[in-house]
Amino acid sequence: MQVGLGAMHISWQTLDEIDERLQFARQVGVDNVIIHTPELRGDGFWEFRDLLMLRTRVEAAGLKLYAIENMPRDFYDKVRHGLPGRDEQIEKVCMTIRNMGRAGIHCLGYDWMLVGVWRTGLTPTPTSRGRAPVTWYDHSYAENAPTFALGEYDDDTMWVNYEYFLKAVVPVAEEAGVALALHPDDPPVPNIAGTARIFRSTEALKRVIEIVPSAYNCLEFCQGTVAEWCETPEEVYDAIRYFASRGKIKYVHFRNVRGVVPSFEETFIDDGKVDMLEAVRAYHESGFDGVLIPDHTPQVIGDTRWGHRGRAYAVGYIKALIKAVTAYESKA
Numbered sequence: 570m571q572v573g574l575g576a577m578h579i580s581w582q583t584l585d586e587i588d589e590r591l592q593f594a595r596q597v598g599v600d601n602v603i604i605h606t607p608e609l610r611g612d613g614f615w616e617f618r619d620l621l622m623l624r625t626r627v628e629a630a631g632l633k634l635y636a637i638e639n640m641p642r643d644f645y646d647k648v649r650h651g652l653p654g655r656d657e658q659i660e661k662v663c664m665t666i667r668n669m670g671r672a673g674i675h676c677l678g679y680d681w682m683l684v685g686v687w688r689t690g691l692t693p694t695p696t697s698r699g700r701a702p703v704t705w706y707d708h709s710y711a712e713n714a715p716t717f718a719l720g721e722y723d724d725d726t727m728w729v730n731y732e733y734f735l736k737a738v739v740p741v742a743e744e745a746g747v748a749l750a751l752h753p754d755d756p757p758v759p760n761i762a763g764t765a766r767i768f769r770s771t772e773a774l775k776r777v778i779e780i781v782p783s784a785y786n787c788l789e790f791c792q793g794t795v796a797e798w799c800e801t802p803e804e805v806y807d808a809i810r811y812f813a814s815r816g817k818i819k820y821v822h823f824r825n826v827r828g829v830v831p832s833f834e835e836t837f838i839d840d841g842k843v844d845m846l847e848a849v850r851a852y853h854e855s856g857f858d859g860v861l862i863p864d865h866t867p868q869v870i871g872d873t874r875w876g877h878r879g880r881a882y883a884v885g886y887i888k889a890l891i892k893a894v895t896a897y898e899s900k901a
């Protein structure tokens with residue numbers, strides 16, 4: 570189990586900033602990074618050479634490029650929407666996967682949310698520690714959202730389109746040696762803007778790994794999202810054990826929340842409903858050997874827009890938890 574840092578949106582135009590963030594990651598003891606939606610060149614897919622350059626850039630900072638998280642939405646919008654042209658897009662997604670494998674990048678995180686991640690506020694709340702601005706979601710504020718531009722999508726349609734995609738790409742991922750890692754729907758409510766959000770329960774994630782049984786059909790386990798749908802912390806630890814013991818968790822968005830859908834807020838890593846020490850213990854005991862990353866963090870005084878201080882706090886906390894659990898184990 571190692572610590573990583575992610576959510577670094579990069580483009581070829583902002584590489585200077587990226588080098589600084591990579592250096593920062595290394596300074597606070599990070600081993601791996603997950604690059605979020607890199608804006609590389611390429612017509613609907615990523616080129617081998619650009620992927621390789623991305624990897625060597627990360628490695629030059631003393632880090633490993635563990636995964637790329639999220640392709641541009643227009644790489645597979647027709648696939649997610651079930652529209653004509655989806656087969657051509659799937660072929661290009663397969664080219665991206667093959668090029669990643671050739672470039673030595675072995676994990677691709679993705680999601681299946683038609684309207685993306687939603688929050689209804691980024692403010693201090695009555696319960697946020699030190700009145701830190703946190704992101705929160707209260708479904709009552711989202712109920713009047715206008716219907717998605719392409720119309721309504723129900724659960725069955727979403728599942729059919731998803732299965733079509735998964736069955737086409739997993740065999741290619743196996744050949745390429747690139748694990749596909751699905752992020753659950755955040756927030757995990759049944760519907761936003763007329764679009765069903767199918768990955769909103771532990772049962773749904775179990776179905777995902779059963780559709781195409783493969784070591785390369787895996788999860789980007791957003792523990793924060795899982796906690797958003799679990800009434801109790803014990804349900805979170807059980808989900809960790811279920812998926813980690815089956816080798817299905819490639820990496821973890823290791824963050825904490827208060828509340829449960831339809832209303833929750835993000836918290837500092839040590840201030841939410843999940844005991845993160847118990848969570849790390851569950852990963853460790855289940856044989857998890859991937860990466861924990863902080864995902865997003867609350868805003869603290871004097872921080873940068875990207876959140877250097879908040880992220881450093883979370884990374885330090887995660888490193889200490891890993892140390893505590895592994896030291897505890899070796900003495901037991």
Ligand SMILES: [Mn+2]
Nearest residue numbers: 791793822864
């Ligand atoms: Mn997440």
